[in-house]
Amino acid sequence: MKKRHMDAMALVTTYGKPDVFLTMTCNPNWPEIQDELFPGQTAQVRPDLVARVFRAKLETMKDMLTKEHIIGVVKAYVYVNSMIVSYPPSFLTSISTLELYAMVVKHMMHGPCGVLKPKNVCIQEGKCKCRYPREFNKTTVQGKDSYPLYKRRKDGSSAKVRGQMLDNRWVVPYNPYLLRMFNCHINVEVCSSIKAVKYLYKYIYKGHDHTSFNIDIPDAQGNIDDIKRFIDARWVTPPEVMWRIFGFILCENYPSVLQLPLHLEGMHRVTFKEGDDLKNVLASDGADKSMLTEYFKTNRDRDDARHILYNDFPGTFRWLSTKVWQKRKNRVFQVGRIVSANPAEGDRYFLRVLLNHVTGSQSFQDLKTVDGVLCDNFRQAAERRGLIEADNTLDQCLTESAQWAMPVSLRRLFATILVFCEASDIRGLWDRHLKDMSDDFRRRHTCPTAVEQEVLLDIRGMLQSMGKDIKSFPLPDIDDNYDNTEGEAREVIEEMAIVVDEHDKSLASSLNTEQLRAYDEILAAVDRHQGGVFFVNGPGGTGKTFLYRALLAKVRGEKNIAVATATSGVAASIMPGGRTAHSRFKIPLNIDAEGSSCNFTKQCGAAKLLRMASLILWDEATMTKRQAVEALDKCMRDIMGRRNRPFGGKTVVFGGDFRQVLPVVRKGSRGQIVEVTLRSSYLWKDMRPLRLVTNMRAHNDQWFADYLLRVGNGTEETDEEGNIRLAEDICVPSTDNEVDDLEKPINHVFPALNHNMTDPGYMTSRAILSTKNDNVDIINRRMIDRFQGEEKIYHSFDSAEDDPHGYYSQEFLNDLTPNGLPPHTLKLKIKCPIILLRNIDPASGSCNDTRLVVRGFQRSAIDAEIMVGQHAGERVFLPRIPLCPSDDDIFPFKFKRKQFPVRLSFAMMINKAQGQTIPIVGVYLPEPVFSHGQLYVALSRATAKNNIKILAIKDNGKDKNEKSKKRKRSESLVTTTMNIVYKEVLSG
Structure with a gap:
């Protein structure tokens, strides 16, 4: 059972999470079964017939899925037959002549249960264990627990099922074509997250059915042992018995998984028959060979094998009975899996670590050799390569730095x-x-x-x-x-030590009419000492940061305290003394609950700072959840002792743009209902709006400024598919070859890269933006390969902390890169741009989203220089730190990665670019944007239309057959794309 589980995990490691989870339940009332029964017989007494018919139907469905590709090209699958037969509940009647709607009602309706039938078998603690009825939903989205929330229309449709009226909330996910074709219960679930892997494998590899029964056998004295009387036994149903008697396949996976042996030198397995002379066995041809030793030999003999890992070898070479690896000439593919090992096995385990990361090794000695030095054992070799954590890593980090x-x-x-x-x-x-x-x-x-x-x-x-x-x-x-x-509190000392820049003191004289009106109104509230709450609302590029710097310089120039914060680290770094709101106000990272509060007391330094502050600024407030702002309000009223005044009577200025990417927006049955944004807070009514309209960033390109506003407001005209049109001169053509297509935005954003690598202004003034981490990683990998200079590769140390049986292999964990975490393989070069992924020391500029340039690297430390904001030019030394995903529910286990908290930043996610001005921008859209404001944020980072290029790829179907892949298609210019705008947010 464990071997089958590990084989399936090898497929997940190679192909990623499954896309579809499908279960098929036998219908004993199929005509093929009923027509063959003798008079008076039922399906229960003919398990042979049930097994044969079910197997025929199952094989037909497998062919439709894997050969006819009715739901897309299947690259890999795992199949287990549990021989599930639903005996005669009323919903499995013969319905071959009924329409599909009636089939859905009969087959694919869950319930009734819950309040309709509280004694139903699926009720646990008063609720349906399958969570029915579900909520109505206008579109399919991924739920908080990583499982999909399917589209369920509230269209008034209902049907009477088992005496109760049920609507779309009770429908089980299904495929209409398969349901009509096979006339049985076929459940089709979308696997939207890697979290589904644990459930799926537990489901299909759960082992034999069990039953408990008791036998009352008294002993000689007539006593009955209450423990021994209960027996836990395997339960084999008649259909399963017949399935095994007929020799039908119980499990299958495609492609096949070849188990690759793992052994130390001279310790491979040799098979022989009982009674054989061992001397003859050892002298026989092939006795000194194994897959591993021949892998080394193939690397010695063939140049084209040296770039392939041992684990990936079966995909290019096949293992012959003559004990040699031969280059594959056909398209048959095979997945390799090195047999598992654990750290307690010593060098065997460390040999496995090396084989999973090192290509081209030609012998065991070659694997032990690092930088020309032969190590004593595989552990030392793995340590020197940075593949395992040494005991003295932190000591070494400080020594190197x-x-x-x-x-x-x-x-x-x-x-x-x-x-x-x-x-x-x-x-x-x-x-x-x-x-x-x-x-x-x-x-x-x-x-x-x-x-x-x-x-x-x-x-x-x-x-x-x-x-x-x-x-x-x-x-x-x-x-x-x-x-x-x-x-004196540290927070107060830091704020009082901020030196006002002479340039900032002169900014007030350069404010435009809108900025000056806001400037005067806010300072009047500060001077009155009566407080006030303001919201500076302006599109990207209208000079909000310019206004903030003028306000901060004025207040601090009069020896008063002004607290500058922002939701994102980048926005905070460009304000003097700026800190992220979460770090300054001690706001919990996960703050979904109503009535939450900040994590500081009345006596602490943060509370003293806020009491002394004349002005509090919070930029990019639209990006945070309303609960964070409400938590600050609650604590401010408390520490100021003025519970009837917003923020305890302080002058507080919020800023932001509701056109940009928002926090989570929940969708309800009446359309887009905003529940978590600042606009929905009870504090919104107390905020005096101050509007900035004039785009200062794109003031030399009025067409571009007007176009950005139309995109942000959702007023740009759309075609019949709901897409907006992009200007042709900012789009680049695409073909079927995405590799070649990417060169166009890269060449626009990074022209003459090799001549400008030493210029930090060049590297930080440009970036390529995309919607997903996978796309960003593709671009960054390509860019770092083109980047010249000394190279260093750092590997992370990954662990699943609640996996005592070792089900999740290291290579599987290494392939995971959840949002907000660095990759397992971090390739860096001197002077390449990187972005920080954690708030390390916000007071010194090391905060989330800070852009840096690599200045040097050692084995256990990275030397980087901050390139933007008030701390530009400062050097930062970074160690490896343990990192966990911010979303605890993303995996079915507690995942921890120990790695340097940085990523390459040639390209970055659109959300990461929010709050930054990037003069030269490329936008890569292999798929459309998927959340409010994403397209607007991507476009508005640039300063003019001439400085932006967009590569949008039209979805012609990701799964093409081999013939269509070979067919060369002409170049096409995609000038339309999706733009998602929740107008309720803008007008509410």
């Missing part, structure tokens, strides 16, 4: 390790690296104690900015005699 980092950067790295890296020997790290972290202080102090206290105080401040207390770590105690902050 000490060669390049200034002491303050080294202290910040040490603080980062304390917070994020789950260090076990913190005191040892402190003792070994105190000298390097204190070089600057030792120049001013000769007393070792004073030096140590200075280092501790600096690290304490860094930890406080990261939301941690130094007392929670096993470090030396701080002597208050050395603390010159006089008890």
